Amino acid sequence: MSGLVFPHTFVPWFRSVAPYIHAYRGETFVVGMPGELVAAGKLNNFVQDLAILHAMGIKIVLVHGFRPQVNEQLAAKGQVPRYSHGRRITDAVALDCAQEAAGQLRFEIEAAFSQGLPNTPMANATVRVVSGNFLTARPVGIVDGVDFQHSGLVRKVDGAAIQRAIDIGAIVLLSPFGFSPTGEAFNLSMEDVATSTAIALQADKLLFVCEVPGVPENPGDPESPIDTELALADADRMLADASPTPEPHDVTFYLRHCAEACRAGVERSHIIPFSVDGALLQEVYTHDGIGTMVVDEKLESLREASADDVAGIIQLIEPFERDGTLVKRSRTEIERDAELYTVIEHDGVIFGCAALYPYVEARTAEMAALTVSSEVQGQGDGDRLLKRIEQRAKAMGLDSIFVLTTRTMHWFIKRGFQQVDPEWLPEERKRKYNWDRRSLVLVKKFN
Numbered sequence: 397m398s399g400l401v402f403p404h405t406f407v408p409w410f411r412s413v414a415p416y417i418h419a420y421r422g423e424t425f426v427v428g429m430p431g432e433l434v435a436a437g438k439l440n441n442f443v444q445d446l447a448i449l450h451a452m453g454i455k456i457v458l459v460h461g462f463r464p465q466v467n468e469q470l471a472a473k474g475q476v477p478r479y480s481h482g483r484r485i486t487d488a489v490a491l492d493c494a495q496e497a498a499g500q501l502r503f504e505i506e507a508a509f510s511q512g513l514p515n516t517p518m519a520n521a522t523v524r525v526v527s528g529n530f531l532t533a534r535p536v537g538i539v540d541g542v543d544f545q546h547s548g549l550v551r552k553v554d555g556a557a558i559q560r561a562i563d564i565g566a567i568v569l570l571s572p573f574g575f576s577p578t579g580e581a582f583n584l585s586m587e588d589v590a591t592s593t594a595i596a597l598q599a600d601k602l603l604f605v606c607e608v609p610g611v612p613e614n615p616g617d618p619e620s621p622i623d624t625e626l627a628l629a630d631a632d633r634m635l636a637d638a639s640p641t642p643e644p645h646d647v648t649f650y651l652r653h654c655a656e657a658c659r660a661g662v663e664r665s666h667i668i669p670f671s672v673d674g675a676l677l678q679e680v681y682t683h684d685g686i687g688t689m690v691v692d693e694k695l696e697s698l699r700e701a702s703a704d705d706v707a708g709i710i711q712l713i714e715p716f717e718r719d720g721t722l723v724k725r726s727r728t729e730i731e732r733d734a735e736l737y738t739v740i741e742h743d744g745v746i747f748g749c750a751a752l753y754p755y756v757e758a759r760t761a762e763m764a765a766l767t768v769s770s771e772v773q774g775q776g777d778g779d780r781l782l783k784r785i786e787q788r789a790k791a792m793g794l795d796s797i798f799v800l801t802t803r804t805m806h807w808f809i810k811r812g813f814q815q816v817d818p819e820w821l822p823e824e825r826k827r828k829y830n831w832d833r834r835s836l837v838l839v840k841k842f843n
Contacts, residue, residue: 408715408770412769412771413681413682415711415744415745416680416681416682417452417453417681419743419744419745420452420453420600420680421452421453421454422454422455423454423455423600423601424455424456424457424562424597424600424601425449425454425455425456425457425599425600425601425602425603425680426457426459426590426593426594426599426601426602427457427458427590427603427676428459428461428586428587428589428590428602428603428605428606429442429458429459429460429461429586429605430460430461430463430604430605430606430607430644430670431461431462431465431466431497431501431586432461432463432464432606432607432644432670433606434460434465434504435465436670436671439505439508440511441673441674442605442670442676443508443509443511445674446458446509446567447509447521447523448677449676449680450523450567451521455562455563456562456568457558457562457567457570457593457597458505458567458568459570459571459572459586459589459593460501460505460570460571460572460586461572461586461587462494462497462498462572462586463484463644465497465501466484466490466494466497468497469493469494469496469497470490470493473489473493475489475490478490480539480542481539481540481542481641482641482642482643482649483536483585484585485542485544485545486544486545486546486582486583487546488546490546490583491545491546494573494583495573498571498572498573501571502527502571505525505569506525506569509523509525509567510523523567524565524566524567525566525567525568525569526561526566526567526568526569527568527570527571528561528568529575530553530554530557530558530568530570530593531550531552531554531570531573531574531575531584531589531592532550532551532574532575532576532577533549533550533551533573533575533576533584534548534549534551534576534582535547535548535549535576535582536548536549546580546581547582547583547584548574548576548582548583548584549582549584549588550584550588550589551574553592553595555596555597558596558597570589570590570593572584572585572586572588572589574589587604587649587650587653588653590602590604590653591653591656594657594662594665595656595657595660595662598662599662600662600663600664601662601664601665601666601680602653602654602657602662602664602665602666603665603666603668603676603679604650604653604654604665604666604667605669605675606644606650606667606669606670607644607645607670607671608644608645608646608650608667609622609669609671609672609687610622610623610668610669610686610688611623611626611631611634611647611651611667611688612647615647622686622687622688623688624684624687624688624689625688625689626651626688626689626691627690627691627692628655628658628690628691631651631655631690634648634651635648635651635655638652650667651688653665654666654667654690658690658691658692659692663691663692664689664690664691665689665690666679666685666688666689666690668685668687669686672686675687682771683742683745683747683771683772684772697740697741697742698738698739698780698781698784699738699739699741700737700738701734701736701739701749702734702735703731705734705737705739705741706727706730706731706734708741708745708746709730709739709746709749709765710727710730711746712746712747712748712749712767712769713725713749713765716767720802720803721803721804722767723764723800723830723833725765733751733753736751736753737750737751737765738750738751738752738781738784738785738788740768740777740780740781747768747769747771747772748767748768748769748772748777748780748781749765749766749767749781750763750764750765750766750767750784750785751763751764751765752764752785752789752797754789754792755822755824755825756792757822758822758823759794759795760794760795760796760797760798760822760839761789761794761796761797761798762797762799762800763782763797763798763799766778766782766785778807782811786840786842789842795842796839796842797839797840798813798816798820798821798837798838798839798840799813800829800835800836800837800838801835801836801838802834802835802836805838808838808840809838811840812840813839814838814839814840814841815838815839816837816838816839817837818831818837820837821837
């Protein structure tokens with residue numbers, strides 16, 4: 397197996413993942429899994445990915461659905477599933493089928509968590525799965541003349557009991573069943589249970605690993621790329637124009653629940669495709685993920701740095717200092733000059749930075765340490781940093797900015813910089829110019 401590990405790719409990749417491992421350790425994720433995932437044969441790999449999250453210190457509540465399994469049980473009994481208003485009508489036969497399907501699924505899920513085969517992600521893993529009557533339910537009742545019988549809605553989630561279970565290291569497994577105070581059973585929807593549980597726990601993430609690949613940037617275009625981050629306000633506008641009773645394969649079916657969770661205090665809700673192997677890991681441990689994340693407000697911000705950002709700046713620029721792209725700066729120097737930096741931050745991780753060193757008497761300033769993480773290059777972050785640095789320089793009343801570079805002159809020339817002789821530099825900067833490095837001096841003058 398060691399021959400399959402390539403240090404030149406594995407090491408940078410693992411380092412890029414590390415900030416997320418630190419950020420999410422100890423956080424609570426509620427994961428909604430439809431029965432379609434199991435029917436598609438994805439359960440074992442999905443459970444292994446959940447075990448990896450669990451090993452990284454994430455507290456997990458897993459809610460399973462069982463739509464196709466219940467329909468299969470109904471078909472075996474010669475029954476046809478009935479729906480109205482986007483919800484199953486659960487008669488006595490359908491309730492029996494749901495109980496049978498839930499029991500079989502819980503067995504399969506617990507068995508998958510118990511696998512510890514060598515050379516698999518579950519090797520040497522000890523994952524305890526806890527289930528229980530954590531949900532109180534109430535009947536849907538009669539809606540527009542339709543009696544939903546044993547179909548129910550979540551009345552209350554015993555968040556304190558679930559919290560105690562995940563705090564001792566167990567994964568809590570919830571089936572979409574609830575009971576009334578009189579002991580009557582109700583068939584619930586997985587989406588309702590997952591959303592209500594995330595709200596009750598004030599979870600850090602609600603993740604639906606489902607049939608839908610995510611929300612497209614242009615919902616009217618099936619070829620449109622997935623919108624990786626959707627503000628709650630934009631989600632609400634999309635939902636206002638959508639059907640109030642969407643089908644599970646509709647874009648807005650899961651989006652409605654994500655928006656509900658965000659409005660109730662869950663910071664981030666995700667729609668992730670189970671058709672992609674490892675989608676859960678990609679969504680949690682990479683910058684842009686693979687599905688759509690709904691947030692109350694955009695998590696990416698372009699702002700001026702503070703002393704708290706020094707460690708993130710150092711971690712960002714260090715690889716570029718090692719390969720000679722950037723001049724090495726000491727931690728003391730960066731701490732001293734922190735307020736001169738502009739950073740791009742996403743979800744607590746710094747992915748871009750640039751510094752502005754003014755030479756007021758010469759009416760110019762040096763832009764230094766312009767860096768964008770290799771993980772997100774090519775997405776326009778360098779241009780955003782340059783624009784902000786120009787705005788800061790103009791606000792100081794300066795006439796130009798300049799850079800010293802040995803490798804990226806073409807990038808700057810395409811953006812309006814012109815090469816000048818090093819003698820052009822302000823006297824103070826000229827005294828610090830490294831003639832051995834022979835950096836090119838490029839200037840951009842403001843109109």
